Amino acid sequence: MKNQGNHHRVAYFIDFSIQEIPSIAPIASETGGIIFTNSDLTYNCFKQFYPELEVLYYPRIDEIRAQMVETGIEVILYPDYHIRYFRDIPGIRHVQVFHGTSDKSYDFQKPVLDYDLFFIPGSEAYKRYTKKGLLKKGTGRLIGYPKLDRVFRGELKQDAELEELGLEIKNKTVLYAPTWVDRAGNSSWKKFRKTFFADRIPENLNIIIKLHPNLKRYRENEVEELKAALKNRKNTVIFDALPDIVPLMAASDLLAGDVSAVTREFLAFKRPFVFLSNKPPWLWNKNKKKLWKCGGVVTNPENLWQTVFDILRAPERYKTAIEKHLEKTFYKPDGGAARRAAEAVFELIGNG
Numbered sequence: 001m002k003n004q005g006n007h008h009r010v011a012y013f014i015d016f017s018i019q020e021i022p023s024i025a026p027i028a029s030e031t032g033g034i035i036f037t038n039s040d041l042t043y044n045c046f047k048q049f050y051p052e053l054e055v056l057y058y059p060r061i062d063e064i065r066a067q068m069v070e071t072g073i074e075v076i077l078y079p080d081y082h083i084r085y086f087r088d089i090p091g092i093r094h095v096q097v098f099h100g101t102s103d104k105s106y107d108f109q110k111p112v113l114d115y116d117l118f119f120i121p122g123s124e125a126y127k128r129y130t131k132k133g134l135l136k137k138g139t140g141r142l143i144g145y146p147k148l149d150r151v152f153r154g155e156l157k158q159d160a161e162l163e164e165l166g167l168e169i170k171n172k173t174v175l176y177a178p179t180w181v182d183r184a185g186n187s188s189w190k191k192f193r194k195t196f197f198a199d200r201i202p203e204n205l206n207i208i209i210k211l212h213p214n215l216k217r218y219r220e221n222e223v224e225e226l227k228a229a230l231k232n233r234k235n236t237v238i239f240d241a242l243p244d245i246v247p248l249m250a251a252s253d254l255l256a257g258d259v260s261a262v263t264r265e266f267l268a269f270k271r272p273f274v275f276l277s278n279k280p281p282w283l284w285n286k287n288k289k290k291l292w293k294c295g296g297v298v299t300n301p302e303n304l305w306q307t308v309f310d311i312l313r314a315p316e317r318y319k320t321a322i323e324k325h326l327e328k329t330f331y332k333p334d335g336g337a338a339r340r341a342a343e344a345v346f347e348l349i350g351n352g
Contacts, residue, residue: 009074009349011036013064013082018045018213020079020099021243025050026146027077027097031342034071036064045243061085068092074349075116083114093117093348097341100261101125101145101329108132113139117348119341121145124328141344144337145330151246151268153335161251165208168235172312173206175252177245178276179260180214186259186288188276189215193226195301198233202305208248209238212260216240254295254312256304259288267294267326268333272311272318274298293321 010033012024018041025046028035035055037043043057058064065086068076076086079099086092096118098107107125112118112134120126120142129135150156162169176196178189194200201207209226216223223240230236239248245262249255255266256274263273273295281289281297289297295318296307311318326333332340 009072010034010077010345011068011071011073011075012077012079013037013085014042014079015039015082016041017080017099018042018241018243021045021049022147022246023079023097023099024077025053026149026338027341027345028053030146030338031345033077034073036068038064041241049243065089075345077345078115081109081111083111087114095119095345095348097146101264108134110134113137115139117141117344119143119344120331121337122329122331126331142331143340143344144332144334145265146338146341147246148265148268148330148333149335149338151250152330152333156247156250158251161247162206164247165237165251167206167208167237167251171204171206171235172254173208173252174254174256174308175208175210175248175266176256177210177248177260177262178212178215179258179262180212181219184259185278188256188258188278189219189222191278192256192276192301192304193222194229195304196226197229198231198236199229200305201233201236202309205235205308206251207233207236208252209236210242210245210248210262211238211240213241253315254308256308263291264325264329267291267322267329270319270322270326272296272315272322274304274307274311276304291325294318294325 010031012028012035014020014037016039037057038059043055046053046055075093077095077097079097083094093116096112096115101121108128117139120140126142129140159169179187181187181189227238230238249266249269254272256276257263258276275292275295275297277297277299296311298304298307
């Protein structure tokens with residue numbers, strides 16, 4: 001529904017965090033506008049994966065600010081907390097779209113009130129914002145989850161994605177997608193990464209490994225060690241700097257993950273999980289293990305593959321829990337979230 005009158009009034013800002021690109025791209029496709037970045041990596045990713053979108057690269061924030069003013073930008077959309085770079089520019093509105101929906105506390109912070117509008121993916125998140133008093137300004141808007149619009153429209157098919165990856169269609173496929181090693185201790189990387197060395201993986205599985213880009217940024221030696229350990233294994237692919245995980249999810253029968261937006265997103269495929277816990281379950285905050293009824297929980301790496309096979313033999317046992325959390329996580333999973341985001345933006349700045 002690109003509104004040509006608004007096209008050059010809308011801007012987006014993304015830094016080097018390429019994992020944020022898929023959260024912005026569908027909104028930009030629907031709304032129009034210019035994507036600004038101070039990262040050549042992000043610029044090149046847009047050019048490679050979303051060549052139809054308009055993206056400009058300037059290495060310095062002051063250059064981006066000057067270009068926004070010159071262009072007459074009236075609203076900036078952010079997938080992260082970067083309003084600090086632009087909030088003092090007169091006449092510009094600010095919209096927070098976030099780059100994931102997870103059980104971490106990251107999205108549910110007082111700085112959301114600095115924005116003129118922020119998007120909420122579903123009823124559970126809406127209730128959490130309400131409980132924290134973050135909806136008092138009336139700036140929170142339920143729109144759904146634009147990143148998954150193509151999934152809810154049925155555009156991604158498992159066999160086609162497996163063929164694209166060069167994997168064996170008759171095999172079951174496991175996706176390992178650890179989050180980065182943050183200070184909150186959410187990641188399974190340190191404890192479980194060697195479980196995915198080739199000599200420890202059963203032969204009759206396809207393995208897809210999608211690493212958080214920050215793992216390569218901050219733990220490059222460990223990433224290279226894993227890549228070397230998988231070099232000669234058939235039916236295995238590993239991505240250390242890929243923006244979009246959604247097609248990899250579509251190819252997979254099971255997700256091995258931890259505490260991240262990836263686990264919430266995988267609900268859209270109604271397939272089971274193995275949750276990799278780097279500490280005893282009783283030590284976790286209850287908010288971070290809400291999804292654990294949607295699959296198995298593994299604390300000992302030696303038990304991983306047996307748990308995987310047990311779940312793959314009877315994935316239907318998790319169907320009810322998955323559907324329950326899917327309904328709470330994503331508002332109107334009809335493929336129209338990006339359209340609702342565009343409508344909200346145009347309403348904010350006016351359609352003139």
